[in-house]
Amino acid sequence: MKLWEDWKRLHQAATSSTNCYLGVFPDIHVNFPTMKVIMWNVRGAVSREFVSHAREVIKIHNPEVFIVLETMAKDRVAQHVYRVLGFDDCRTIEANGIRGGMWLLWKKPINLLEFAIDSPNVFHSLFKISPDIPEFLLTGIHAPSSVKDKAALWKDLEDNAPPASTPWLVLGDMNEVVSQNEKMGGRPVTNVQGKKFQKWMDSARLIDLKYSGPRFTWDNCRDGVNLIRERLDRALANAEWLKDHPNTQGKQKNPTLVAAASTWKRPPPGYVKINTDGAWRGEGSAGAGSIIRDADGSWMMGKAWKTKARNPTEAELLAIKGGMQMAIEASFDKVVIETDAISLKNTIEDAGKYGTSELVAILRDMEAMLSKGCHFEFNYVPRGANGVAHLLAKTAVEKEAIDGLGKLFDNPPGTIRDVYEGDMLRSVE
Structure with a gap:
């Protein structure tokens, strides 16, 4: 893939020259700068409700990088929203009508060096956090639901991997369940389910990061015996990333926090x-x-x-x-x-x-x-x-x-x- 050839040249220039311009950084030097990344599958980012709830999420968690999946929105919407939400820049994958769409929003002093769209389901972004921390690759994925399309996606990613020396963090809705403990209810997980996804992970030497919070990230909104829950969202990283950021941990949020359809209201005075x-x-x-x-x-x-x-x-x-x-x-x-x-x-x-x-x-x-x-x-x-x-x-x-x-x-x-x-x-x- 040409992206990785371009990246190698950029990486060599950035690491070999002390005068290479990498953006404006604060005059503070720490061994491990804290960075928070939030990924949110919103299923529609064109409503006022999305902006309102996104502001709340950002106010509570204060992320430096914000990834929005399934925006169902045109690029021009993102160009307005990223400023409203207090971010400094953005890149997008435009939705196909009312399907898909991905946004990447970030704040300074983080500096974007390269951005590439691999498919309607994947983007790669090369970031620099600070002068004394190596640049890293952040990949966002919103995998298709079709088994055939997912297989093609994992094969393409396997065939077009970044250089092994790249610190790499992957976040996304993978639409894959790889073991029975990642699913509750519905049909049992089969032996072949998620195997091609795991094969890509193994070939790329990606590790499924530890996480805290709810065990499942998706459910079918049913009750009782009809309820199905699955873990579809994941944070993956390679050894180079963990060497630079050893304490990285995912934290999954309950979807109720960002539900836009209803609001808890306070009782009347005296109640x-x-x-x-x-x-x-x-x-x-x-x-x-x-x-x-x-x-x-x-x-x-x-x-x-x-x-x-x-x-x-x-x-x-x-x-x-x-x-x-x-x-x-x-x-x-x-x-x-x-x-x-x-x-x-x-x-x-x-x-x-x-x-x-x-x-x-x-x-x-x-x-x-x-x-x-x-x-x-x-x-x-x-x-x-x-x-x-x-x-x-x-x-x-x-x-x-x-x-x-x-x-x-x-x-x-x-x-x-x-x-x-x-x-x-x-x-x-």
Whole structure:
């Protein structure tokens, strides 16, 4: 590939001449300058909602480099947005109609030396961080979903690898699952699945970086036995990169943080708000989560506990009942209960009409709670505005140490803090 021949000449000039101009750098010299890169598959970057939520993500994480996948946008949109978001420059792969599209945005003093588009799914960018740190190659990938097209992509990358001495970081939505522990639900992972992707990784000597945060990066937005989750997003690096940046670690974020479709809102003055959610993965694997926030949106208490729910509906109902019980025990006067199960919101308000329901015992308990001196109001919210409760319920199912009595959280745990802080930023009084 001509790109790598050009790169070799550029690399030789940059490393052999002390007078080579590499951009303006601050008069500060450290052994390992901290750099943060964020990759975000937005599935559309032309809306006002995207800009609003991107600002929040950037405010919280302050990245030096921002990669946006599946923009579905023309180049002229990027030329406006990168300035609005506070970046100094950008390069793009234009979308094909409403399909694809990739943006690369960065801030000074990082200096872009070279940018090349390998295909509609891949870009390569050669960056310099500081005069005494070697330049590095950052590759962004948004792999196609077709098995045939993915195979062609991995073969092309295998045949056109950069020089082995290049510090190389690869970020992307690879659309590949390589082992069963990267998937939950749906069809089992086959022995041949992801093999060509792994072959490219092996030939390029790329290492799948360690990461913190949620185990899966994609789900099909279903509940119960129909739920499928997969790890599709990855950060890869070669030995040269890790030699220069040995502490590099990926951090995956829950998609609720950047969901543009809904917003958690603060309760009216004088009220507290309790968000609840149930999780059900089959008989013997169910849990509930509940978070209490005051009128300022501040965290008061969170709880995660296991339940004996027999189905997803019962799991949701037990979560709401648990939230009501927390409010009564805390002697709150006015409480807004929010659930993302709209049918249950209506069922609870008309509990007396459901005497033949299979959930009648739980409904009768909840009906009795309505007369305990606490004024309850019930609201339906979309899943995107119920992210904290959703993660607490998930924690209840996944953590063996949590039992039916549950675990109380006086402060947001680390795995949930980002979503909670995103709610605070977006909340409207």
